Amino acid sequence: MTIHLARLLTIAALSACLGLSQDSKPIPRTANGKPDLSGVWQGGGVSLYGEPGLSKRPAAPPPVNPPPKREPVPYQSWAETKTKTFTAADDPTLACLLPGVPRITSMPMPFEIVQTPKEIVIAYESFHAFRIIPINDKLQHPNDLVPTWMGDSVARWDGDTLVVDVTGFNDKTWLSGTGSFHSEDLHVVERFKLNSDDTITYTATVTDPKVLTKPWTTGALLRRPANTRVEEYECIENNQDAAHMHLKK
């Protein structure tokens, strides 16, 4: 039994290491043959994984297609210096502002993907965010974009992977951790790959030539939280934390 499990783990992990997709088991598909991404998904948090150190929930098996390991953001040296001028008190989400892309995918709250042949809609619980993403093989954005917190998204199918191209960002969100600022030239390409173990491997490639030395790739494994629907999260209702932060600049 143990040996069998070990073999399975080894095979799955080796496949992942080699970048091979040996995940040939069937996945649910829509009427037009595309992978069916619809439903409620989540990237992390206790409502998905339970409390650490406790065995209240069965441990999730290793994913068949793990996301890439998160690397540090490759800032240009002046930009690296600037990141250190920020503290957690400067976090835009502390003020209940939208987290931007790709950061919103890792928030510990669920989101629902609604899929039609013409568009994908993602309704996030966190910060009431939503994205209406037209499917457009040329990945053409509108020509009247004004910079926004969540940017403008368009998508196309690359085989069985949904590729979402996001641009039109303002420079007010953070990419990841404290101080991880960017410019309005931020461009994000996300990939959503539905796996046979009912997970989505999410990767985001981030380019911003004004502040980064090279593209930065991050990712998350999305799972379906049990018995969960997307509900209201009115963050500003009783937001005391900003006033309670006493951080040295």
Next chain:
Amino acid sequence: MKTPKLRTLLAAYAGLILTAVPVLAHHSFAAEYESKEITLTGVITKVEWTNPHIYFYIDVKDASGTVVNWAVEGYPPNTLKRTGFTRDDLKVGDTVTVTAYRAKDSADRVAGREITFPNGGKKFAGPAAGGGPPSDYK
């Protein structure tokens, strides 16, 4: 030959699981609270079942008999609901014991962890110090 490889791979998976630590939804834990755990026992005086965090307030008597009203912060309501902690679990007038982490500004405010209810039942109100936040907020 196989064993070390498998170990490495399992460690990689463990790493993946470790990134899934509990998080406060929209702010850094370490920027606001100490990591040392304290225990408070007191009577619930008020409950705010609100976003982005719930708060409840307890009257705690110190050694000299002075009563101090402590604010206890917890997870967001939706997170609590999904982990089996409902609004009705907190009743004004009930005496509860709370393990918690004190605010760094020394105010009478804590991040609540485990609540022990009058019937002896226990539930988590918020994350363990150091358990979150999260890679995303570091």
